[in-house]
Amino acid sequence: MKPAHKRMSRMIGYCLTLGTADAWSGFSLVAARRLSETERAALAFSALNSLELDHAEMTAAASIGSAGTPLPPFLGGMEDARFWASYASRSELKAYALACFNAMPASDQAAFFQYISAKEVAA
Structure with missing residues (x-):
């Protein structure tokens, strides 16, 4: 196992143990430095596929952003x-x-x- 992968395995364990938003935010920072974009995409893909469709969509939307409900038109529309x-x-x-x-x-x-x-x- 590559050393970077071993460190990331431990990092996931720490995040699961702590279970805080700060821990998972730290995971994102460490993953960006220690994993390739392809590895991070595979991890995200696998995690989203483990969720029910509605939960996966909400999670992805929270991560990348979405427009939400349109606001009423101000002038015109x-x-x-x-x-x-x-x-x-x-x-x-x-x-x-x-x-x-x-x-x-x-x-x-x-x-x-x-x-x-x-x-x-x-x-």
């Missing part, structure tokens, strides 16, 4: 919507887009469909 969308995760964008589309009257749905059909969509 399109500028606020674009700002929120620039921070939203992919799952947030898909959920709100579908919910908004479904809430539109049929005439607005048709107009929206015509608008997106005219746009060139990247596959």
